[in-house]
Amino acid sequence: xxxxxxxxxxxxxxxxxxxxxxxxxxxxxxxxxxxxxxxxxxxxxxxxxxxxxxxxxxxxxxxxxxxxxxxxxxxxxxxxxxxxxxxxxxxxxxxxxxxxxxxxxxxxxxxxxxxxxxxxxxxxxxxxxxxxxxxxxxxxxxxxxxxxxxxxxxxxxxxxxxxxxxxxxxxxxxxxxxxxxxxxxxxxxxxxxxxxxxxxxxxxxxxxxxxxxxxxxxxxxxxxxxxxxxxxxxxxxxxxxxxxxxxxxxxxxxxxxxxxxxxxxxxxxxxxxxxxxxxxxxxxxxxxxxxxxxxxxxxxxxxxxxxxxxxxxxxxxxxxxxxxxxxxxxxxxxxxxxxxxxxxxxxxxxxxxxxxxxxxxxxxxxxxxxxxxxxxxxxxxxxxxxxxxxxxxxxxxxx
Numbered sequence: 001x002x003x004x005x006x007x008x009x010x011x012x013x014x015x016x017x018x019x020x021x022x023x024x025x026x027x028x029x030x031x032x033x034x035x036x037x038x039x040x041x042x043x044x045x046x047x048x049x050x051x052x053x054x055x056x057x058x059x060x061x062x063x064x065x066x067x068x069x070x071x072x073x074x075x076x077x078x079x080x081x082x083x084x085x086x087x088x089x090x091x092x093x094x095x096x097x098x099x100x101x102x103x104x105x106x107x108x109x110x111x112x113x114x115x116x117x118x119x120x121x122x123x124x125x126x127x128x129x130x131x132x133x134x135x136x137x138x139x140x141x142x143x144x145x146x147x148x149x150x151x152x153x154x155x156x157x158x159x160x161x162x163x164x165x166x167x168x169x170x171x172x173x174x175x176x177x178x179x180x181x182x183x184x185x186x187x188x189x190x191x192x193x194x195x196x197x198x199x200x201x202x203x204x205x206x207x208x209x210x211x212x213x214x215x216x217x218x219x220x221x222x223x224x225x226x227x228x229x230x231x232x233x234x235x236x237x238x239x240x241x242x243x244x245x246x247x248x249x250x251x252x253x254x255x256x257x258x259x260x261x262x263x264x265x266x267x268x269x270x271x272x273x274x275x276x277x278x279x280x281x282x283x284x285x286x287x288x289x290x291x292x293x294x295x296x297x298x299x300x301x302x303x304x305x306x307x308x309x310x311x312x313x314x315x316x317x318x319x320x321x322x323x324x325x326x327x328x329x330x331x332x333x334x335x336x337x338x339x340x341x342x343x344x345x346x347x348x349x350x351x352x353x354x355x356x357x358x359x360x361x362x363x364x365x366x367x368x369x370x371x372x373x374x375x376x377x378x379x380x381x382x383x384x385x386x387x388x389x390x391x392x393x394x395x396x397x398x399x
Contacts, residue, residue, distance in 0.1 A: 050321070054139055054314035056085055061305040063088040064312055066113040067103055069295060070095050070250045072164065072329045081315055087308055095249040096205045104129075104300070112303040113312065118153040118294045119207065121160045122365035130159050130298040137310040140317040143337040151294060152362060161313055162296035163322070164331035166267040167354050168208065169285035171274045173262045176394065182287050184216045187265070191243050198244040198391035199262040201252065202236070206377040207363050208291065209236060209247065212265055215289050221361055224369035233376035237383040244385040262394075267293070269331035272350040276330070283350040292360040294334065326351070 070093040078089035094100040097120040104111055108129075116124060124130045135141050144162060154160040170181040177190065190196040202209050211221030213232035223229055239245035252258040253273060264274070264281075271283030299309050316322060319337035326333045326342050332351045333339050339347070346352065354360070366373070 050318060052139075053084065053318060054311060057307060057311055059307055060085060060087050060311060061112075061308040062086075063090050064112045064305055064308050065090045065092070065110050066115070066312070067092050067094060067100055067111050068113075068115040069093070071253065072115070072295075072331065073325055074328050077321070077325060077328075081312060085311060085315070087311070089312070095251070098206050108300065109302045109304070111300050112305045112309045113297050114300060115163070115295055115297055117363070118151055118160075119363040119365050121296075121298060122153040123370075124298060125154060125159050126365060129300060131301050131303075131306065132158050133161060133299065134310070137307075137314075138317070139314045140319065140335060140337065143317075143319065143335045145334050145336055145339075148294065148334050152364060153294075159298055160296055161298070161317070162294045162334040163316070164269070164296070164326070164329070165292070165294045165334055165354075166269050166331055166351075167285050167360075168212070168265065168267055168291040168293070169271060169283055169350075169353070171264040171266050171271045171281050171283045173278075173280050174282055175280040176262050181263075181284050184212070184286050184288065186286070187216065187239065187263070190263070194390070195392050196243050196262065197389050198246070198385070199260070200239060200243055200245040201248045201258070201261040201264040201266075202239070202245055203266060204247040204249045206373055209380070210373055210376060211291055211363055215291075215361075221289075221291060222364040222366055224366055224372070226372050229369075229372045229376050233380050236380045240380075240383040240385055244389050244391065247381065267331075268350045268353050269329055272330040272346070275350060276345065283353070285353055285355050287359070289359050289361050290355045292355060292362055294362075295331075296334070 064087055066089060068091055073091075078091060082088050092103065094103060097117050100114065100116055101120065104114060114124070114130070138161065141161075144157070148162045148165075149155070149157055151157070151160070151162070170186065172181055172186075176195070179186070179189065187200070202212075207221075210229065210232050213235040214221045214223050214228060217228070217231055217235060219225070219228045219232070223232075236245070248257070250270075253270065258264070258274060264270075268283065268285070271281075274281040275283060297313060299306055303309060316325070317335060317338075319335060319341055322333045322335050322338035323341035326338060326346055330346065330351050332346070333342065339352075
């Protein structure tokens with residue numbers, strides 16, 4: 001595939017400025033770009049003009065236990081499923097693939113559906129933890145984007161039902177930070193600026209943050225080299241010790257602490273949400289290697305409710321339903337039919353941004369080298385900023 005066209009700095013900056021100005025107009029025209037509130041989804045399920053819901057099944061379980069990412073689905077969506085099919089969704093939430101594996105392995109027989117990212121899917125397949133899917137039982141499988149069938153984690157999608165995709169980039173506050181993050185070295189551009197202290201948020205996800213550091217240092221995010229992984233850990237530790245970088249989870253969206261940060265390397269869905277909250281937070285994907293991720297569902301071998309799991313997947317992948325879930329979460333749906341139904345902000349905003357094929361890298365199962373990442377991550381998470389590192393209130397920053 002041809003590489004993306006590299007625009008000059010002036011042209012690129014103009015394009016970005018016009019791009020973001022367009023979002024301002026979108027806000028004025030549409031009146032609202034925020035995700036649907038739970039009550040709205042619950043009240044409008046019957047007005048979504050759904051052409052065809054999957055039929056009920058006679059042997060449906062009373063409840064379905066699912067392990068999912070935080071903030072992907074509103075509880076009201078699960079309530080709608082229960083109302084229609086009489087099946088209660090018992091959802092448990094996680095904020096990293098490592099946390100998901102911990103929850104799953106602690107009680108394998110509890111779970112009916114897991115929602116891992118691509119590289120963890122491969123690990124679960126390799127360990128024989130998930131069942132092969134029966135495509136004859138999936139009503140909307142043919143609407144999944146062809147790009148998904150080439151995923152290294154599960155070529156041909158024999159075990160994995162992809163639901164959302166996202167690209168890793170940088171959300172940055174243009175009110176306080178100059179320039180555009182065209183390269184990952186933008187992470188270091190403000191180290192000497194005391195106003196930047198404590199204003200850098202990194203994802204509290206082991207493979208993502210170490211993968212970012214590996215790319216920044218010129219290595220593969222799937223490196224199996226202990227010296228390279230240790231260098232990546234050293235780089236992250238240096239961000240903690242020199243400018244007070246903090247590792248944060250999705251809860252910064254819920255508790256409002258995202259406002260404390262000026263630069264957030266994050267996923268495109270979160271970048272879109274931040275832009276919808278505050279137009280000063282723009283999102284860009286650097287013009288070099290970056291991580292592309294796909295989240296979706298697998299059915300554990302130990303599940304006793306596989307038929308009901310298929311029922312839920314068919315309900316969720318119904319285009320109108322998945323489109324509403326995408327508008328709630330701001331993450332891009334893998335279904336082409338759902339992508340045609342999302343609102344303008346999702347369709348043309350950060351949610352759908354994707355690096356070119358040459359720059360697009362997926363995290364992979366690194367086998368026994370996972371232990372090297374875990375060892376390095378312990379060092380990273382125990383690093384502390386100097387006690388005398390001061391964070392200056394944003395209200396005092398001149399710009």
